[in-house]
Amino acid sequence: MGRQLFGTDGIRGVAGEYPLDRDTVHAFGAALGEWCRRRVPDPQVLLGMDTRESGSWIAAQVADGLRRQGVRARFAGVITTPGVAYLTRHGDFIAGVMISASHNPFADNGLKVFDHSGYKLPDPEEEALEDRILALRGPAPQAPTLSPEAQWDGQYIAYLASTFPLSLAGLSIALDCGHGAAAGLAPELFEKLGARVHKLGCAPDGRNINLDCGALHVDGLKEQVMKLRADAGFAFDGDADRCIAVAASGRIIDGDHMLLVCARRLLAAGRWNGSQPAVVATVMSNLGLEKALDAIGVQLLRTAVGDKYVLEEMRRTDSPLGGEQSGHLIFPRLATTGDGLLTALRVLEAMVESGASLDQLVAGMHVFPQKLVNVRVKERKPLEEMPSLQRAIRDAEAVLKADGRVLVRFSGTEPLVRVMVEGPAMELVDRLCAAIAGAVGDELA
Numbered sequence: 001m002g003r004q005l006f007g008t009d010g011i012r013g014v015a016g017e018y019p020l021d022r023d024t025v026h027a028f029g030a031a032l033g034e035w036c037r038r039r040v041p042d043p044q045v046l047l048g049m050d051t052r053e054s055g056s057w058i059a060a061q062v063a064d065g066l067r068r069q070g071v072r073a074r075f076a077g078v079i080t081t082p083g084v085a086y087l088t089r090h091g092d093f094i095a096g097v098m099i100s101a102s103h104n105p106f107a108d109n110g111l112k113v114f115d116h117s118g119y120k121l122p123d124p125e126e127e128a129l130e131d132r133i134l135a136l137r138g139p140a141p142q143a144p145t146l147s148p149e150a151q152w153d154g155q156y157i158a159y160l161a162s163t164f165p166l167s168l169a170g171l172s173i174a175l176d177c178g179h180g181a182a183a184g185l186a187p188e189l190f191e192k193l194g195a196r197v198h199k200l201g202c203a204p205d206g207r208n209i210n211l212d213c214g215a216l217h218v219d220g221l222k223e224q225v226m227k228l229r230a231d232a233g234f235a236f237d238g239d240a241d242r243c244i245a246v247a248a249s250g251r252i253i254d255g256d257h258m259l260l261v262c263a264r265r266l267l268a269a270g271r272w273n274g275s276q277p278a279v280v281a282t283v284m285s286n287l288g289l290e291k292a293l294d295a296i297g298v299q300l301l302r303t304a305v306g307d308k309y310v311l312e313e314m315r316r317t318d319s320p321l322g323g324e325q326s327g328h329l330i331f332p333r334l335a336t337t338g339d340g341l342l343t344a345l346r347v348l349e350a351m352v353e354s355g356a357s358l359d360q361l362v363a364g365m366h367v368f369p370q371k372l373v374n375v376r377v378k379e380r381k382p383l384e385e386m387p388s389l390q391r392a393i394r395d396a397e398a399v400l401k402a403d404g405r406v407l408v409r410f411s412g413t414e415p416l417v418r419v420m421v422e423g424p425a426m427e428l429v430d431r432l433c434a435a436i437a438g439a440v441g442d443e444l445a
Helices: 022-037 055-067 081-090 123-136 151-162 185-192 219-228 255-268 287-295 307-317 340-354 387-403 426-444
Strands: 010-014 044-049 072-078 095-099 108-115 172-176 196-200 232-236 243-247 278-282 299-303 370-376 405-410 416-422
Touching (some): 022 044, 022 055, 022 108, 044 081, 055 095, 072 151, 081 095, 151 185, 185 340, 196 219, 243 340, 255 287, 278 307, 299 307, 370 426, 387 426, 405 426, 416 426
Antiparallel strands (some): 232 243
16 A cells, blocks of 8 residues: 655645645654654754744644653744754754655645654655554544743854854845745844844744745746846745755756765865766756766766755765755755755855856856746556557657656655656647646546
8 A cells, every 4th residue: 555644755735634634643642652652751842933824733742642642842933944954954853854845835734754863764664654544543532732941053053153154244145045944044144154144034923934935936036136137046945845946047046056065075075985976966956967967977867856855866976965955955064964054055055155246157058948848647557558648749759869858656655747858949748748748637537
């Protein structure tokens, strides 16, 4: 039987509806409490959340479930996902839980679990936890509201600042925090390092998280960067584990561009282990990144979509750099998960060290036209069992040959099939993508 609760990034859904109804959330806390009690005699778990209005009651239910198993919950309040991962690893916590649906709309929420190492639980651990959640699920009691403990976010900001040995004095940067978890943290961090900061998306009201702002909606940031003549802009998603940048020219700098910037910097500094430098990315990364890395002698290793799988491959190959086109970048010598604030610091570090603009740092990377279409579906069945879809994919691959790629996959978090096509010309990409998406619709819509 397939997993009912955990997807590619924890448990996610509409807050108040299964699997994020009060009964299941409380059972999650109780099951996690059992998991903790088997490992240490007096366990503590750190809870954090983004700015969604549902975060407070979800945190209360998780904490009450933990309490009933004899586990103490410590509540950080609003903080980023990588902040929870860092504090879990460096604090006296057996586990950490982030309450967030990342880049999704405010009505959604989710539960991400980290163990004391700061890494997300591996699939077998999640599956065992899921079995206990379903077994323990029952009517949830009324849970008392939690009060945040103020010290945790300060510790996380101090750590991030310690990774940046330079000064941002003289640089003007715009920050779009998406009315999310970074809204209070990011401006404080970059101002502390000397930058002149222009704030966008820093007034969360519980419902405006990711709403026409942040890492998925960068038009507003682009407009402000150009209007203010800022040196760069950085946009974060709801839990700030991803970052998208904007260069002074208004050029959008996605995760692929930033991987190239950081790879060039690591290569120049001789910071790769082994004889074959390699960057880990997913199947969604643009063919242009692969060719740009190959030109400087760096291999691109591809994984399934999801920063968890990127990280697993990075640990297997001991790669110091990996990430996703969406802006999740991972620097394993500094963090155990993608961190949008840390990513922005590394990009700024490359700018300050080289004296080059962000436009100059990404020069020479040719981005192949790429289109992603999401097709909403009512059911899941193996893609290879859909003859018309397989025929459309073969036809597209025959046209593109070595000058493009086709990727069709189910979303890990939503009832969608994602169709991606990239190739030498946008007109061709549009036509092939439409044909494949139409075939998916015929089979499953």
